[in-house]
Amino acid sequence: NAGVTQTPKFRILKIGQSMTLQCAQDMNHNYMYWYRQDPGMGLKLIYYSVGAGITDKGEVPNGYNVSRSTTEYFPLRLELAAPSQTSVYFCASSYSRGPARVNTEAFFGQGTRLTVV
């Protein structure tokens, strides 16, 4: 199993450009997440999804959009890139269990290092 795969690994964008960060998982997980991690800082939740067709905002959603048409894929769209979006982006997936649908362990992709200049 590949687990969680993110592409690209590195990208340099110019201010105002747009791009899509790709994320795919092959574990049939229902939950998927996008986080950003600024240098020396923690993980901030951008958007998350509890299943195909269902997405919701996290802590820092401004400037980003997501869609989830299938269980496997959860792309993150950056519109009008700004220097403040320079960061490492991690996609993660997990599945829920039990009547309370509590998360189990999250598997992370290797990250996309994005620089906006």
Add this chain to the structure above:
Amino acid sequence: QQPVQSPQAVILREGEDAVINCSSSKALYSVHWYRQKHGEAPVFLMILLKGGEQKGHEKISASFNEKKQQSSLYLTASQLSYSGTYFCGTEGGAQKLVFGQGTRLTINP
């Protein structure tokens, strides 16, 4: 709402013990612990569920006080390989997993 971790950084000698704390202002369904090495993705260590279920490693364990919304990670007889940044992640409902700011652990020989 992000959980708060303490301390922000710890420096130990190999063989010493460490405790990392995580607290939340919200009622929690679960607490996760992850370790991240420099330049790598976070890796799962353990999860603690409301009601007491727990997974763990041999010399790494954790506790979860549901009433206080607090968790602590215990690393005993630390090894050089334990170095990294430790994150707690909390789930307070809506299946949303949010992380603390991290605790940087340095183990010296």
